[in-house]
Amino acid sequence: MDQEQATGTLEHVFLDGPAFIPYLAAGDPDYEASLRYVEALADGGADIIELGLPFSEPIAEGPTIQGAVVRSLKAGMTPESFFSFVGDLTVDVPLVCMTYYNLIYQYGEESGPRPFVKRAADIGLSGFVVPDLPAEEAGPLREACDEFDLDLVFIVAPTTRGERLNRILSQVSGYVYVQARLGVTGTRDSVSAQTETSLARLDGYDVPKAVGFGIQTEEQASRIIDAGADGIIVGSALVDIVAEGAEAGDSTEAIATRLEQKARELTRGVNRADAEAAPTVE
16 A cells, blocks of 8 residues: 555545545455455545455345455455555555454454554554444444544444434544445445435534445436435445456456446546535636
8 A cells, every 4th residue: 555645534535525435345356356446446536445354244234245255255355464455555545444343353462453453554544334333332442543543434324313323423433324225235226215314314413424325326426415425435336346247257457447437437426416516606
């Protein structure tokens, strides 16, 4: 990873307008190809990239990303090789690790999350998304992230309200991952009607809101930004490109080209909505 990449708060990314945040599982379908695919997303306009560190029981994931997790694990991805993977990347956008708490907690000789967070900071990661970590139990990870200047992103479901919502938003930093609908990850043909309602519940909280779960087209990206989101998170639509290309026996470069094209399409959707919302100057 380029040495210029700083860790720390991700909020500055949103100062220049809405953000496009793609996700890929690190090491899917193999180490070298995956490096190229992540770099293609950066070339396509990604503002932040979420990298999945695979775990054997990905409870928040649908079949598409579960398949990516299986392929990555079969290819030999581990926490240690994940850190090597991050170090081998040549991108200049912030990288966020999306994984499950057991991997973070069990890493290193010292119990608790601190060794993993320290290693992540040393290698240049900017934060974490941990889908299975309740806000009520996030204190040790939050403390370690604060110590090493990394962000901790939480997922807010459409049903999250009241005291639980307040607790999550008191722990979050960088951005909040707004779940567009109930269920697990996966592409959908339409944007959930719950999205605008979910965003409205967060109006009083001063943290960027990035919407994920089901986005796959430029039009959907534009509509979500129009609804008030500060960014979009796209995973399954990109993982599908990797999986379908690998199954068809396509070359790494051919798949990387399609990923970059899809990234550019989604970036156009984000930027189009932002441009249409900007006031005109007479």
